[in-house]
Amino acid sequence: MNNDFPNFKKDVDKIEVPEEKLNTAIKSAIKRGKKKKWSFGKKVTYLSGAAVIVFCLLIGSAFVSPAMAKVMSNVPLVSEILQSIAQTEDREEKLNHFFGKAHETLTNNYQGVVDVAMSMFFSSEPPNITVFVRDKTSKQELEDEIVQVIKDLAHSYNIGEVEINVDVQDKEFAHRKNGEKERTNHQLFQITQEVLQQEGYRFTTLGIDARTPHIIKVEIVGSEQHYNKVKDDIEKLVHNAIYSQEQLKYEVEVTRQTEAEIKEQKWQPILSSVREETHKRYNKVTGFAFSFHPKPLQIILKTSLSEGGQSKRTAEQIANYARQVVEIKRDKLSIEKIPYKIIIRDKEQEAIYEILYK
Structure with missing residues (x-):
């Protein structure tokens, strides 16, 4: 890793332990260990005396070896951070599943619901769920039921507290969500994605820039040599597929991630x-x-x-x-x-x- 995290095995190997005394201690500890057991309710746990004696040897050596002392002092923090990272990743996965289910449930089962959004900055804090409904009437009729549905889902996914808002969509949102342009873009992306997958081209993003709405931008994966080889073929392939299916004359611009961007x-x-x-x-x-x-x-x-x-x-x-x-x-x-x-x-x-x- 780095100098703050020395190699355990290297430091442990440097520890000098009298072999004869160690063997005698281990044999004695094993005999004692077989006689002892600790009961916790219905579970019975057996503790190996040999494991105890080796651990004690390690701890004792920390007072002799400064390097080993540094290793042992870092262990609790490293373990704590690794455990915390694992817990965070588990919560993020739960949040993703929770939001997917909330979006599916509300948009499919309630006609007045037009969209669902979730926002958060730190996953350890309560997420904010905003449900957009068609009009004020839908808000009055559905708000209490929507809130309860989200609370029940949050409980089932063990999410904890959730901040919930039910808002009426504004005209701009409605136009953007239901407009012809939105449906057209969705069709374009679907055609492009299918063609690229059929031909075995890997890509990272598809998009249309508002400043150049007549150009579909495709970012592919691969070396510069690969990019130079397939760029023109992909542009023609996607362009022809879109025109043949939708009779739309869209330009296609293929780019690639640089080494710096990949890093x-x-x-x-x-x-x-x-x-x-x-x-x-x-x-x-x-x-x-x-x-x-x-x-x-x-x-x-x-x-x-x-x-x-x-x-x-x-x-x-x-x-x-x-x-x-x-x-x-x-x-x-x-x-x-x-x-x-x-x-x-x-x-x-x-x-x-x-x-x-x-």
Whole structure:
């Protein structure tokens, strides 16, 4: 990982333990272990004396080896962070399933419901569900029932508290949601996706820029050599498929992710963990931002801290914790290490602490 997380095996192998004494201790401990058992209700747990004696040897060595002492002091924090990350990922998965079910249930079963949206910044906080209904009459008739449906779903997915709003759609939303343009774009994307999949072309995004509504933009996966080889073929293929099915003359623009963009994309899970875990650990973390340009990567944590000595000490603690999350997650995903700077801002958006890691 890095120098703050030395290799366990290397340090353990350096520990000198008298072999004869160790064998005698283990044999004696095994005999004692067979005689002992602890009862907790209906469960019976047997404890190996050998395991106890080896663990004690490890702890005792920490007082002799400074390197081992450093390893042992980091273990609880590493374990805690890994456990917290796993819990966060589990909650995010539950939230996704919960929202998918809420959207499906409400839009399919209630004619007055036109759309459902969910928003949140930190997954550890209650999500906000907004249900858009057709008109004021639908709101009056359905609001109480909609709220109860969402609460029941949240309970079934073990989500906890949920903030719920029922709003009447505005005219702009209705036009955008039900307009001919929206349906046309959906058809275009569907045709493009089917053609690319049939021909075996991998892509990352499909889109239409509002500034150039007559151009479908396709971002593909692959090397620059692959891109140069297939770019023209894909543009003609999609263009012809759209025209043959819909009689629409849309241009197609094929792009690819650069190496820098691919590297940035790989870092997204790490950045997501930093955002979530620092907020869970320190409720004074209120916002998050990052920037890959200019280099190095800047990880910015916004806080509710004020000026002052204590705030700077807290900011340093937050930065150190963020760094631990970065290194643990990066190591777990086997992502290439790059220089990055952690910046802590106070409630006035002023930087009160920053540190560069290379």
